[in-house]
Structures are given as C-alpha cells and as structure tokens.
Amino acid sequence: MQAVHLEKLSDIQCQPxxxxxxxxxxxxxxxxxxxxxxxxxxxxxxxxxxxHGKRQFFEYLQGEAESGLERLHQCAEKELQVYLNAEGPSKDFNEFRTKLAGLTSVTRNYFENLVRALENGLSDVDSHGACSRTVSAKSLGGGSSKGRGGRGKGTTSRSSSSSRNIDDSGRWSCEHCTFSNVKSATVCQMCQRRS
Incomplete structure (x- = not known):
C-alpha cells in the first residue's frame, strides 16, 4: 500500500x-x-x-465489532479504488478523506472499549443478562444502524427544537460518526461534535 498505491494516488490526486x-x-x-x-x-x-447473559452480550459486541470493521475495510479497500483508478484529481476526495478518517476513529474507539470490557470480564452484565445502568452496548460505540441479524434502529422522527433525528428509543445518531446518543446530550458522546 505505502510503496505502490500511495505514490500513485499522490500523483493522480495531486496530494503530497x-x-x-x-x-x-x-x-x-x-x-x-x-x-x-x-x-x-x-x-x-x-x-x-x-x-447466558454474558454470552449473549459478548456475541452482540463481537458482531458489532465485525460489522464495524467490515465497514472500515470496505471503505479503505473498495472505495479507495475509485480514486486509484481515476484519470485525474477527484473533487470529492476530501469527502473520502473525512469518511475514512472518521471510520478509523470510530472503529478504534469501539475496539478499545471492547478490549476494556473484556479485560473487566464483562462485569457490567450479570449472569441473567441484565446490564448495569452505566454501561451498555451503545456506550461501547455500537451505534450502527444495522447490527447482527439485520436489526434496524426503527423509525425516526424530526425534533422541532433541533436538527437531530430522535429514534423510537429516545436516542439520536450523530451525523458524523453515527454513535447513538441519549436524547438529552447536546454533544456526541463519541466524537464530541454538536448535534
């Protein structure tokens, strides 16, 4: 990647x-x-x-980790090909840069939190499957719109007081990193951007 593709990309996109x-x-x-x-x-x-509770929670977290990693890999490999095969500079290359850097950051945060949860023995879940109030799958950064098994977030409704989309569970997804935040949050808990 570094020796061949980045040099070619640098020439095509006129980027240092x-x-x-x-x-x-x-x-x-x-x-x-x-x-x-x-x-x-x-x-x-x-x-x-x-x-059973820990096992179910672990499998959910693992599935979210897999899907998040696949999103990043897809962007870094397939979407990058468009710019490698371009005839000249692409005007949307900066959008690609923002998207890939954002996915990298979100994926890094999710995996760091996943490792921390596993190091703690998934202590936030008791053996019957109840999550403590302080930690849940969403707090690990698992705010993707589709989890394992194709679960969707539900319908969204437009809030009249802001530009956020609040889903059926009373949460809103950050437009930048897609993290699912509590309704009362005015700043994304993952990437710190304003709603």
Whole structure:
C-alpha cells in the first residue's frame, strides 16, 4: 500500500504524501482490529456456559465489532479504488478523506472499549443478562444502524427544537460518526461534535 498505491494516488490526486497518512492509519487500524477480533473467539470459547447473559452480550459486541470493521475495510479497500483508478484529481476526495478518517476513529474507539470490557470480564452484565445502568452496548460505540441479524434502529422522527433525528428509543445518531446518543446530550458522546 505505502510503496505502490500511495505514490500513485499522490500523483493522480495531486496530494503530497503527508496528506495521505489517513490511508496508512486506516490500514494499520484494520490490521490491529483483525488481531483483536481473532482473540475474541478464544475469549468466547472460554466463557462459562451457565453465564447466558454474558454470552449473549459478548456475541452482540463481537458482531458489532465485525460489522464495524467490515465497514472500515470496505471503505479503505473498495472505495479507495475509485480514486486509484481515476484519470485525474477527484473533487470529492476530501469527502473520502473525512469518511475514512472518521471510520478509523470510530472503529478504534469501539475496539478499545471492547478490549476494556473484556479485560473487566464483562462485569457490567450479570449472569441473567441484565446490564448495569452505566454501561451498555451503545456506550461501547455500537451505534450502527444495522447490527447482527439485520436489526434496524426503527423509525425516526424530526425534533422541532433541533436538527437531530430522535429514534423510537429516545436516542439520536450523530451525523458524523453515527454513535447513538441519549436524547438529552447536546454533544456526541463519541466524537464530541454538536448535534
């Protein structure tokens, strides 16, 4: 990637190498996340059978991690090809940069929080499946619109007091990073951007 594609991309898009670091960072994040994901399977294997709640929560978190990583990988590989195959500079290259950098950041945060939760033995879930009030799957950054099994967020309604879309559960998704925030939050809890 660094030796061949970035040099070619630099020439096509008329961008200095220093402006293409976001691509290298995305690929390094993909590699790191694949390594973490590999070890989550070992973790899941050793989860006690009688702890159904923890097992279900773990499988949900693992599924969200997989889908988030696939989104990042898709962007870094397939969407990048458009710009590598372009005849000249693309006017929407900066939008691609913002998207890939954002996905990299969100994925990094999710995996860091996932590792922290696993290190704590999923202590926020009791064996019957109840989550504590302080931590849930959403607080790990799992605010994607589709989780494992195709679950959607539900319909959204427009709030008259702001430009946020509040879903059926009373949460709003950040337009920048898609994190699902509580209704009362005025700043995204993941990326710190205003709603």
């Amino acid at each position: 190498d220093s402006q293409l670091k976001f691509i290298t960072e995305a690929w390094l994040q993909i590699v790191e996340c694949r390594r973490v994901l590999k070890w989550t399977y070992a973790y899941g294997y050793y989860l006690p059978e009688h702890e």
